[in-house]
Amino acid sequence: MTLPRIIADADVQLAVDGETLARSIDAFLACAAACTACSSACLAEDDVARLKDCIATNDVCAAICEATATVAARLHKGSWTALQKQLEACLHASRACADECREHAAQHDHCRGCAEACERAEKAAGMLLEAIPA
Amino acid sequence: MTLPRIIADADVQLAVDGETLARSIDAFLACAAACTACSSACLAEDDVARLKDCIATNDVCAAICEATATVAARLHKGSWTALQKQLEACLHASRACADECREHAAQHDHCRGCAEACERAEKAAGMLLEAIPA
Amino acid sequence: MTLPRIIADADVQLAVDGETLARSIDAFLACAAACTACSSACLAEDDVARLKDCIATNDVCAAICEATATVAARLHKGSWTALQKQLEACLHASRACADECREHAAQHDHCRGCAEACERAEKAAGMLLEAIPA
Amino acid sequence: MTLPRIIADADVQLAVDGETLARSIDAFLACAAACTACSSACLAEDDVARLKDCIATNDVCAAICEATATVAARLHKGSWTALQKQLEACLHASRACADECREHAAQHDHCRGCAEACERAEKAAGMLLEAIPA
Numbered sequence: 001m002t003l004p005r006i007i008a009d010a011d012v013q014l015a016v017d018g019e020t021l022a023r024s025i026d027a028f029l030a031c032a033a034a035c036t037a038c039s040s041a042c043l044a045e046d047d048v049a050r051l052k053d054c055i056a057t058n059d060v061c062a063a064i065c066e067a068t069a070t071v072a073a074r075l076h077k078g079s080w081t082a083l084q085k086q087l088e089a090c091l092h093a094s095r096a097c098a099d100e101c102r103e104h105a106a107q108h109d110h111c112r113g114c115a116e117a118c119e120r121a122e123k124a125a126g127m128l129l130e131a132i133p134a
Numbered sequence: 135m136t137l138p139r140i141i142a143d144a145d146v147q148l149a150v151d152g153e154t155l156a157r158s159i160d161a162f163l164a165c166a167a168a169c170t171a172c173s174s175a176c177l178a179e180d181d182v183a184r185l186k187d188c189i190a191t192n193d194v195c196a197a198i199c200e201a202t203a204t205v206a207a208r209l210h211k212g213s214w215t216a217l218q219k220q221l222e223a224c225l226h227a228s229r230a231c232a233d234e235c236r237e238h239a240a241q242h243d244h245c246r247g248c249a250e251a252c253e254r255a256e257k258a259a260g261m262l263l264e265a266i267p268a
Numbered sequence: 269m270t271l272p273r274i275i276a277d278a279d280v281q282l283a284v285d286g287e288t289l290a291r292s293i294d295a296f297l298a299c300a301a302a303c304t305a306c307s308s309a310c311l312a313e314d315d316v317a318r319l320k321d322c323i324a325t326n327d328v329c330a331a332i333c334e335a336t337a338t339v340a341a342r343l344h345k346g347s348w349t350a351l352q353k354q355l356e357a358c359l360h361a362s363r364a365c366a367d368e369c370r371e372h373a374a375q376h377d378h379c380r381g382c383a384e385a386c387e388r389a390e391k392a393a394g395m396l397l398e399a400i401p402a
Numbered sequence: 403m404t405l406p407r408i409i410a411d412a413d414v415q416l417a418v419d420g421e422t423l424a425r426s427i428d429a430f431l432a433c434a435a436a437c438t439a440c441s442s443a444c445l446a447e448d449d450v451a452r453l454k455d456c457i458a459t460n461d462v463c464a465a466i467c468e469a470t471a472t473v474a475a476r477l478h479k480g481s482w483t484a485l486q487k488q489l490e491a492c493l494h495a496s497r498a499c500a501d502e503c504r505e506h507a508a509q510h511d512h513c514r515g516c517a518e519a520c521e522r523a524e525k526a527a528g529m530l531l532e533a534i535p536a
Contacts, residue, residue, distance in 0.1 A: 003432065003436055003515070006439040006440055006516060025439075026435070029434075030405065032431075033405055033427050033471060034408055036476060037427075038408055039476075040475065040476045043323055048316055048320065049316055055311055058205075059204075059208055060210065061216070063205055063208075064201055064205065066217060066468065067201030069435060069438075071194050072204075073195055073423055073439040074197075074441075074442045076187075076190040076442065078230060081226045082195070082198060082223060085222045085223035086198060086220075088219045089222070089223050093213075093220075094179055096212060113408040117405075136332075140305045159301055160301070163297040163298075164271065164297075166297075167297060167337060170342060174458065177457055181371040182451055182454065184450065189445055193461075203301060206306055207308065210308065242283075244274040247274040248274060250364060251271075321480050322476075324476060324478040324480060325480050325481065327476055328476055328485075329484070331469045331472040331473055334469065335468065338462075339462050339465055342458060346455050346498060346502065347498070348458065348464060349494045350462055350463070350491060353487065353491035353494050353495075354488075357471070357488040357490070358489035359487075360483045
């Protein structure tokens with residue numbers, strides 16, 4: 001992964017190093033991709049009617065995680081509050097999606113995988129929230 | 135605009151009608167486009183070094199407004215908290231971007247136009263926040 | 269709409285004026301929002317199993333139209349080929365989505381509205397493709 | 403990475419396995435993040451005026467790679483042409499961005515890292531293009 005090297009070059013001013021920030025951005029993007037793929041796989045299932053909430057939660061979480069990755073990769077002193085609020089949105093969306101996907105984990109592998117990706121995004125968002133300067 | 139007709143069909147459960155929700159989504163998208171175009175126009179200016187904060191704020195606001203439009207267009211009972219947090223991120227990002235762009239409004243038409251688009255997005259986010267069921 | 273004023277300020281070098289370019293960007297964004305809202309409305313329908321292709325086509329079209337709007341709003345001499353290829357993707361995605369949504373137009377208002385938004389995006393993409401310098 | 407497991411579950415019908423498709427999606431997302439971070443790092447440099455083309459190319463490439471990742475993660479028989487066109491846009495955008503970033507690689511580590519991420523996205527797009535059924 002070359003992202004740490006790119007990030008490290010910037011003057012981040014968060015209480016985390018570039019490597020940690022890069023891993024967080026990676027967690028948001030991996031979550032967005034997992035949610036998109038899980039939504040698509042749910043849609044193809046025979047029991048799609050039972051998976052409506054899962055698809056809806058996946059799609060919302062994907063959009064929020066994508067924006068969070070972009071904002072975190074554009075760290076800038078004028079954007080602390082925006083980043084903080086965006087991380088809070090990400091924390092809630094990924095927690096809600098992990099909860100929803102976990103309910104279908106026994107039936108569908110894609111839901112189990114997606115729940116794990118959401119949990120990692122939730123943790124990354126929580127960690128970055130604590131690293132924002134007061 | 136056909137969006138009100140599409141939205142009206144859904145069971146929104148917000149304390150706003152479909153027409154108002156559609157206008158809000160339109161305000162978020164118009165703000166994202168204005169921020170992207172303003173960022174690109176700032177970059178082409180001779181005094182780009184003075185416009186660094188404006189470009190950075192524009193890019194963050196564009197990403198957040200785009201995600202907010204998507205989440206608002208996917209309204210779903212399981213996503214109230216995610217929508218609320220995303221609207222708060224949108225409110226702060228568009229306010230910060232309006233403030234920054236207004237500082238360059240006398241020199242650059244694109245900054246004046248962008249500040250106005252940001253103000254409309256901020257108002258739309260504030261209004262939807264009040265319409266979310268408790 | 270303030271976008272024409274922002275765009276007009278830039279040195280576009282397309283064979284269209286800023287007003288026309290701004291209306292095209294607006295058509296791509298309106299299509300993305302319509303596809304997202306139609307996908308969400310389809311998912312909430314009782315006959316969701318019959319609307320699987322419509323949801324999938326909507327979601328693909330929304331992602332492509334969003335990117336096309338961003339690229340078109342960032343016009344830059346180094347990006348002509350990328351813009352051309354992105355417009356071709358947009359043309360095909362919005363045509364495919366218009367075709368799919370039209371099949372459900374009699375049953376669902378949101379599909380009829382979305383088909384119209386897709387047709388406008390397809391026309392805008394075709395027009396911009398002809399305006400790119402050779 | 404949980405994405406291969408999610409993708410593997412779907413009926414892909416591309417001439418690649420789920421693992422390869424997942425690695426490609428990862429390459430598009432890593433490229434989008436690298437371009438966004440490189441754009442932000444360029445903007446913070448003292449010689450920003452010399453990096454204008456790099457920033458513009460980065461921003462276009464990020465938007466296109468993000469959409470490509472989404473479309474590839476939503477593979478669906480009705481979307482072959484849209485995927486093909488989107489992959490062509492991705493191929494060109496990431497090649498153009500790799501070329502541009504390589505010119506600044508000696509001066510800026512973030513440009514060197516970004517050029518490598520773009521090259522991997524270009525290769526992934528080329529490989530998937532060959533795997534689309536005729």
